[in-house]
Amino acid sequence: MSVTCSAERSLPCTPEVAFALATDPDRFPGFFTGFGPIPAVRGIRLHAPLAVGSQRRVHNSDGSVLSERITAHDPPVRHAYTLSGFRPPFAWLVNRGESNWTFAGHEFGSRVRWDYEFTLSRRWLWPVAALLLKLFMTRAMHRCLKNMARSLDAPGTAAAGPR
Numbered sequence: 001m002s003v004t005c006s007a008e009r010s011l012p013c014t015p016e017v018a019f020a021l022a023t024d025p026d027r028f029p030g031f032f033t034g035f036g037p038i039p040a041v042r043g044i045r046l047h048a049p050l051a052v053g054s055q056r057r058v059h060n061s062d063g064s065v066l067s068e069r070i071t072a073h074d075p076p077v078r079h080a081y082t083l084s085g086f087r088p089p090f091a092w093l094v095n096r097g098e099s100n101w102t103f104a105g106h107e108f109g110s111r112v113r114w115d116y117e118f119t120l121s122r123r124w125l126w127p128v129a130a131l132l133l134k135l136f137m138t139r140a141m142h143r144c145l146k147n148m149a150r151s152l153d154a155p156g157t158a159a160a161g162p163r
Contacts, residue, residue: 001123003133005116007141011149015103018110019076021148022101023050031147034061035140037132058083064090068099076103093129095119112148114141 011018021027025044034040039060048054056068064087072080083097098117103110116137120129 001120001126003118003120003126003130005118005133005138005141006114007138007145008111008113009142009145009149010106010108010111011145011152012109013152015076015105015110017152018103018112018148019079019101021151022103022112022114023075023079025056027151031151032140032144033147035143036136038136038140039064056081071098072100078102091121093121093125093132095121112145114145116141 011021013021021031025046029041029043032041039062041058042061043059045057045059046054047056050056050070050073052070052073054070056070058066058068060066065085066083067085068081068083070079070081072078079101081099083099084095086094086096096119098119100115102113105111116133118129118133118137120126
């Protein structure tokens with residue numbers, strides 16, 4: 001059994017720039033600030049260049065360290081990964097997360113969609129996991145995309161690129 005979360009937003013930049021923001025291990029922690037019990041990302045360490053099969057370590061504000069294994073890397077269209085290594089109490093609810101980012105151009109820049117499918121540890125915990133993830137993780141994802149958009153609107157930001 002699983003729980004899905006989604007967030008979507010237009011960004012005032014090309015899909016190439018949006019893709020770069022979402023996959024930049026130095027900038028992304030500043031965008032994912034968490035929400036409620038969902039911790040902020042404090043750092044991302046790459047074990048190899050970003051490609052299908054490579055792994056990253058995600059260091060969170062609660063001291064947890066998660067593993068991401070890249071499952072799709074198609075710049076600037078799609079980026080996907082499997083998230084694992086949760087610790088209690090979250091591990092009591094979730095075994096892993098499958099994340100999928102898609103990027104598409106439109107007349108005002110790009111449309112970014114971020115989907116997560118979390119596989120539950122125990123089927124009977126669905127009501128608790130669904131509430132936690134739908135309420136807090138979805139909000140954290142929306143906040144992340146909003147922070148990405150704000151970074152592009154900041155004065156002196158060269159990341160927006162041609163429109």
